[in-house]
Amino acid sequence: MSTEKSEAIVIRQADFSESSRVVTLFTREFGKISCLAKGAKRLRNAFEGSLDLLSECRIVFIRKQSAGLDLLTEAQLIQRFHPASKSLLHLYGGYYIAELLNSLTEEHDPHPELYASTANALVSLSSPQSPVAAIFRFELTILHEIGQLPDFRTCTICHSTISLDDQSRFWVSESGLICSRCGHSDYQQSAIESGTVAVILKLIESDIAKLDRLVISDRQSKGIRRILNSIIASILGRRPKTAALLKF
Amino acid sequence: MPARQTDAAQHPFGAAVGRLVEEFGRLPGIGRKTAERLANHILSCSKADAVALADAIRQVKESIRRCNVCFNLTEQEVCSICRDPRRDRQIVCVVEQPKDVSALEAAAAFQGTYHVLGGRIAPLEGVGPEDLTIGQLVRRVKQDGVTELIMATNPTLEGDGTALFVTNLLEDLPVQVTRLARGIATGSVLEFANKEMLADAMRGRQQF
Numbered sequence: 001m002s003t004e005k006s007e008a009i010v011i012r013q014a015d016f017s018e019s020s021r022v023v024t025l026f027t028r029e030f031g032k033i034s035c036l037a038k039g040a041k042r043l044r045n046a047f048e049g050s051l052d053l054l055s056e057c058r059i060v061f062i063r064k065q066s067a068g069l070d071l072l073t074e075a076q077l078i079q080r081f082h083p084a085s086k087s088l089l090h091l092y093g094g095y096y097i098a099e100l101l102n103s104l105t106e107e108h109d110p111h112p113e114l115y116a117s118t119a120n121a122l123v124s125l126s127s128p129q130s131p132v133a134a135i136f137r138f139e140l141t142i143l144h145e146i147g148q149l150p151d152f153r154t155c156t157i158c159h160s161t162i163s164l165d166d167q168s169r170f171w172v173s174e175s176g177l178i179c180s181r182c183g184h185s186d187y188q189q190s191a192i193e194s195g196t197v198a199v200i201l202k203l204i205e206s207d208i209a210k211l212d213r214l215v216i217s218d219r220q221s222k223g224i225r226r227i228l229n230s231i232i233a234s235i236l237g238r239r240p241k242t243a244a245l246l247k248f
Numbered sequence: 249m250p251a252r253q254t255d256a257a258q259h260p261f262g263a264a265v266g267r268l269v270e271e272f273g274r275l276p277g278i279g280r281k282t283a284e285r286l287a288n289h290i291l292s293c294s295k296a297d298a299v300a301l302a303d304a305i306r307q308v309k310e311s312i313r314r315c316n317v318c319f320n321l322t323e324q325e326v327c328s329i330c331r332d333p334r335r336d337r338q339i340v341c342v343v344e345q346p347k348d349v350s351a352l353e354a355a356a357a358f359q360g361t362y363h364v365l366g367g368r369i370a371p372l373e374g375v376g377p378e379d380l381t382i383g384q385l386v387r388r389v390k391q392d393g394v395t396e397l398i399m400a401t402n403p404t405l406e407g408d409g410t411a412l413f414v415t416n417l418l419e420d421l422p423v424q425v426t427r428l429a430r431g432i433a434t435g436s437v438l439e440f441a442n443k444e445m446l447a448d449a450m451r452g453r454q455q456f
Binding site for chain 1: 276277371372374404405406409412413415416442443444445
């Protein structure tokens, strides 16, 4: 057993006993961990109310060598997640991020860039601007980090570069683009507009600060949503529970 | 379940005691040792006392139901708070669980009525608005001319989210929706309050 320190975001909590909780945290240094937080439900505890869902905190935990739960010994709040006031979409975006982190990452598999992306996404969801770009950016980042992000520049079949003028299609079962030359009626596919691909590339490659200025039309937003839903559902084998709440 | 039956059957005092230990062990905060102690107490007390305990448990499960108005626990169709003519029916305090009503009643600082949601909206746990008594709350606001709704759901992200959902649902109705104040506890010291508490207290400051 060793004592470890890390920054962490709470992505799930469940009651364990009358006064204790099992908390799932996405940490910067260790990836996802599940900890027993003894006494977390008591008014006075070692966690100072920092274990609320999507709160970011500094934690100290004892890492178990066996398959058992790690033991959380301290947590100090860095910041709570405050979704932009009176916007359920911002709140639901936060829930969706928590669900994706919990279901798409493995325990003790660190992804520091994904941690930074999550923290940035939560900051964006705390501001009154539209949360759409921040949620898309997070989804693309998590897919990249787990090695499941399709290549939106080349054809999945012939590997040639797809021009933005090309009438490319999204091949659902292979989660990738196919160029107009390789399109085949037997493939389960859906049309994807070149403008939508261009926005996806901008979301992947642009600096986070520039996302505020990225304009995404309703049509493009629906197209990206459809593609991301398809990729994520094919990885998980089901649709995320909170995906239905994202009405865009 | 076969495994449980086997464990109970292997108790040195017999299967009946084993089953009693197992049932006590299912209660919150009761471990195996405490369950054994409670079972030993039942074995050593008089038959009348043991039967009285069993009757009390049976009676509470048979007679307690949800209030038709506020969904608090009660023995009658309408709970004592909703029946009390001194209570202000136009001010409704919305809580997650019946135990929250008990806590607020113990504070004796509220003369309105309550509405128990039966939980909070928690999409990650698969709990949606349709699983709670939110529809009944909206009907009550419309029918009873409620003027103020105090959202006393827990001060967590999900509690705040539930309050936000209800607030949005009622935005076209002439009802004021308020949220319980939060911040520094009375008797505590500023130095030891965390920054979130201080920020809440500063945001919710009141005129002296």
